[in-house]
Amino acid sequence: MDEPRDICQLADGEEALLGDMNLPEATGDRLREMGLLPGATVKLIRRAPLGCPIEFELGGSRLALRRADAAQIFAQQS
Amino acid sequence: MSDWQSWAAPAVVIITLGILLWRNLRPSKEASCDEECNCGKKE
Amino acid sequence: MNSPRTFALVGNPNTGKTTLFNALTGLRQKVANYPGVTVEKKTGTGRNRHGEAFAVIDLPGAYSLEPKSPDEEVTRAVLHGERPDTPRPDAVICLVDAGNLERHLYLATQVMELDLPVIVVVNKTDTAEERGVTVATKKLAERLGVPVVPMQANERVGMEALQVALSAEPVKANWKPVEGDTAARYKAIGKLIEGAVARDGEERLTPSDRWDGVLVHPVFGWLVLLGILGGLFFTLFSLAGYPMDLIDGTFGWLSSQVEARMADGDLRALITEGIIGGVGGVVIFLPQILILFFFIGLMENTGYLARVSFMMDRLMAGVGLNGKAFVPLLSSYACAIPGIMATRTMESARDRLITTLVAPITSCSARLPVYVMLIALMLPVGTAGQKALVMLGLYVLSIVGVYAFAYVFNRTLDRKEQTLFVLELPAYQRPSWREIGLQMYDRGKIFLRRAGTVILGLSIVLWALTTYPKTDSEDGSEQLAHSAAGRMGKAIEPVIEPLGYDWKMGIGLVASFAAREVFVSTMSIIYTGEEQDEEKTIRTSMAAEKRADGQPAYNVRTCLSLLVFYVFAMQCLSTVAVTRRETNSWKWAILQVVYLTGFAYVAALATYQIGGFFLS
Numbered sequence: 001m002d003e004p005r006d007i008c009q010l011a012d013g014e015e016a017l018l019g020d021m022n023l024p025e026a027t028g029d030r031l032r033e034m035g036l037l038p039g040a041t042v043k044l045i046r047r048a049p050l051g052c053p054i055e056f057e058l059g060g061s062r063l064a065l066r067r068a069d070a071a072q073i074f075a076q077q078s
Numbered sequence: 079m080s081d082w083q084s085w086a087a088p089a090v091v092i093i094t095l096g097i098l099l100w101r102n103l104r105p106s107k108e109a110s111c112d113e114e115c116n117c118g119k120k121e
Numbered sequence: 122m123n124s125p126r127t128f129a130l131v132g133n134p135n136t137g138k139t140t141l142f143n144a145l146t147g148l149r150q151k152v153a154n155y156p157g158v159t160v161e162k163k164t165g166t167g168r169n170r171h172g173e174a175f176a177v178i179d180l181p182g183a184y185s186l187e188p189k190s191p192d193e194e195v196t197r198a199v200l201h202g203e204r205p206d207t208p209r210p211d212a213v214i215c216l217v218d219a220g221n222l223e224r225h226l227y228l229a230t231q232v233m234e235l236d237l238p239v240i241v242v243v244n245k246t247d248t249a250e251e252r253g254v255t256v257a258t259k260k261l262a263e264r265l266g267v268p269v270v271p272m273q274a275n276e277r278v279g280m281e282a283l284q285v286a287l288s289a290e291p292v293k294a295n296w297k298p299v300e301g302d303t304a305a306r307y308k309a310i311g312k313l314i315e316g317a318v319a320r321d322g323e324e325r326l327t328p329s330d331r332w333d334g335v336l337v338h339p340v341f342g343w344l345v346l347l348g349i350l351g352g353l354f355f356t357l358f359s360l361a362g363y364p365m366d367l368i369d370g371t372f373g374w375l376s377s378q379v380e381a382r383m384a385d386g387d388l389r390a391l392i393t394e395g396i397i398g399g400v401g402g403v404v405i406f407l408p409q410i411l412i413l414f415f416f417i418g419l420m421e422n423t424g425y426l427a428r429v430s431f432m433m434d435r436l437m438a439g440v441g442l443n444g445k446a447f448v449p450l451l452s453s454y455a456c457a458i459p460g461i462m463a464t465r466t467m468e469s470a471r472d473r474l475i476t477t478l479v480a481p482i483t484s485c486s487a488r489l490p491v492y493v494m495l496i497a498l499m500l501p502v503g504t505a506g507q508k509a510l511v512m513l514g515l516y517v518l519s520i521v522g523v524y525a526f527a528y529v530f531n532r533t534l535d536r537k538e539q540t541l542f543v544l545e546l547p548a549y550q551r552p553s554w555r556e557i558g559l560q561m562y563d564r565g566k567i568f569l570r571r572a573g574t575v576i577l578g579l580s581i582v583l584w585a586l587t588t589y590p591k592t593d594s595e596d597g598s599e600q601l602a603h604s605a606a607g608r609m610g611k612a613i614e615p616v617i618e619p620l621g622y623d624w625k626m627g628i629g630l631v632a633s634f635a636a637r638e639v640f641v642s643t644m645s646i647i648y649t650g651e652e653q654d655e656e657k658t659i660r661t662s663m664a665a666e667k668r669a670d671g672q673p674a675y676n677v678r679t680c681l682s683l684l685v686f687y688v689f690a691m692q693c694l695s696t697v698a699v700t701r702r703e704t705n706s707w708k709w710a711i712l713q714v715v716y717l718t719g720f721a722y723v724a725a726l727a728t729y730q731i732g733g734f735f736l737s
Contacts, residue, residue: 026189027541032303033185034543035224049339050435053444055546060221060254062546064431066438069541083386090391091585098578 004074008054008067010044016075018042023072035059127176131232132216133225134182135547137244141216141274142179143556152563156206160195161465169288178210186231190468200235212238212291219249219256222318226310234298238291241269242283248548253321260317266295275553329548337428353416357409357455364408372401391584399580402638403572406456407565409486413455414564417448418557424549431544440524441531443542446476450523453483457696459564461703469540475530477703478713481696482522482689484515487637491687494641498663499680518688571695579635579694598647606631621679621729633692678736682729690721
């Protein structure tokens with residue numbers, strides 16, 4: 001695959017290693033502080049009943065992100 | 079009709095009005111804390 | 122004697138900070154605001170094993186000491202000793218979650234670099250173990266050289282060990298400040314916990330996952346939510362009636378006691394009608410406020426609230442709100458004051474502001490008596506079903522109003538900050554009744570304090586407006602017409618005439634600017650000459666009221682117009698005061714009054730005028 005996958009594209013229960021993110025400085029900082037760093041493992045748990053937001057598991061915590069934000073966070077290409 | 083009541087009531091009203099105005103129109107920094115906090119302290 | 126040692130409680134949101142704070146301090150706590158910002162300041166005192174008192178400050182939840190919200194800024198400033206209103210703490214209790222030590226130690230290690238002694242509390246060891254994570258706290262304690270206490274704060278497991286740590290001389294951690302960025306800190310933390318955290322790596326379904334399978338299920342999730350909301354509203358509007366009647370009766374008894382003991386006169390009228398009547402009219406909402414906070418506390422305490430935000434976010438996003446605005450708006454259906462206070466849980470100042478601005482449109486319970494009276498007048502021979510339908514229509518109108526105005530504000534307010542929606546979904550846990558009770562007690566206390574101060578003052582002023590200047594007439598309604606409020610009613614008559622109101626209704630409108638429910642009692646004074654307990658008689662005389670042209674004053678058109686006016690108009694001084702306090706500026710409070718009342722006027726005008734085409 002040439003195009004890097006964003007983490008919205010994961011299937012339910014699928015894990016991925018984080019790569020880059022393409023978010024504004026302040027938003028990106030907060031997510032990095034929460035552990036969304038390159039190399040960390042995220043797992044897509046479920047989508048909300050209306051499709052957004054999306055629940056992820058990261059380092060033992062569950063976080064929900066909106067699709068628009070999560071679409072700017074990419075998985076490492078395997 | 080008790081006479082003293084007809085001046086006591088307006089007096090209570092005026093005092094109340096005074097307290098209300100004083101509480102709400104004093105400098106805004108202090109007005110923001112109507113719960114007990116360290117209002118009296120100077121910045 | 123030395124002043125007691127002060128411990129600051131620091132941790133990420135959802136770590137169980139409040140639970141631990143309550144466990145340490147019990148009822149010996151104070152809730153206030155940090156001056157200048159709308160961040161809650163919680164302080165309390167506890168006793169250590171030597172019987173010495175210590176103070177605890179529960180600092181707002183934070184993810185990092187590089188602040189990104191007003192809450193986090195307060196935490197940072199207090200820890201640096203930069204807030205003049207709060208002395209720098211002597212030591213810090215860092216609360217971390219055993220299930221995700223890396224992330225929680227991010228903040229904790231930043232705190233260790235502040236040159237303050239620390240105690241580390243590793244909380245929620247039970248839920249971590251359910252996920253196959255065990256933390257060797259002894260190893261961490263050896264490496265850091267400070268007490269590291271494993272706990273389950275909600276079950277009070279580990280309190281004993283924490284008490285031991287609190288009773289010893291606090292020490293600074295053996296931690297070398299991290300140079301570099303976020304990644305460097307995570308690397309250093311990784312080294313610190315190496316070999317101290319064991320994960321069995323097994324895939325498993327925790328009890329929390331099973332709950333989620335139902336509670337955020339695309340079908341069952343909504344059913345459960347609807348059921349809970351249904352239960353909430355049922356309790357709010359039917360069961361609450363019993364304690365409310367009791368309060369009503371108590372205040373009635375109180376005023377009859379005063380009447381029996383005092384000679385007739387102005388002061389007696391002030392005490393019975395102004396003070397007892399006015400304060401009683403507000404205190405009567407206490408049961409509803411307590412019920413509301415019971416439900417919110419229960420949902421928050423168990424972790425269900427985060428799931429509600431998770432499900433509702435999409436519906437709120439369309440108008441620029443987020444899922445976290447759902448609860449403040451829901452609360453506003455009982456009363457906008459706790460609703461606006463509940464916006465504090467939202468990180469984004471902009472979202473907080475929009476939610477605060479639209480919250481008064483929700484149909485709070487103070488509108489209910491007005492609705493009930495007007496609907497009865499409008500449909501004198503209507504069935505209960507028809508009346509309920511009108512009531513439902515008013516609720517729908519208020520929901521549409523909330524959405525529409527949130528949309529407008531979202532479009533017009535400038536977007537200075539980048540809003541990011543990150544919602545943590547903590548593992549479910551058993552509710553702590555004690556904690557829910559404490560929260561209800563806190564909220565009830567704040568509410569009663571308001572009733573005893575601001576509301577008391579306003580009731581006295583309102584009483585004066587309807588009493589002075591006096592006439593010699595013994596007739597109550599003539600006296601009212603002569604009073605300042607009566608004159609105001611007449612003065613605004615030309616303005617409200619196009620809406621279908623006369624000056625008597627004008628008095629009701631003027632009086633309800635302090636509080637909506639006053640409309641009912643004012644109307645009863647106007648139409649019966651004196652206050653009457655039996656609503657029936659008021660209704661009959663109101664229904665009999667005629668206009669100059671012989672038409673009934675309260676025809677369908679006028680009633681509809683009044684109802685629409687009451688849906689939108691900002692007629693609650695307490696809400697104005699809360700908005701003023703929560704936004705820290707008169708600007709937003711005044712904007713709220715102007716836009717809501719202005720829109721109410723236009724909407725009522727449209728209702729009356731358009732109604733003219735269909736109704737006589």
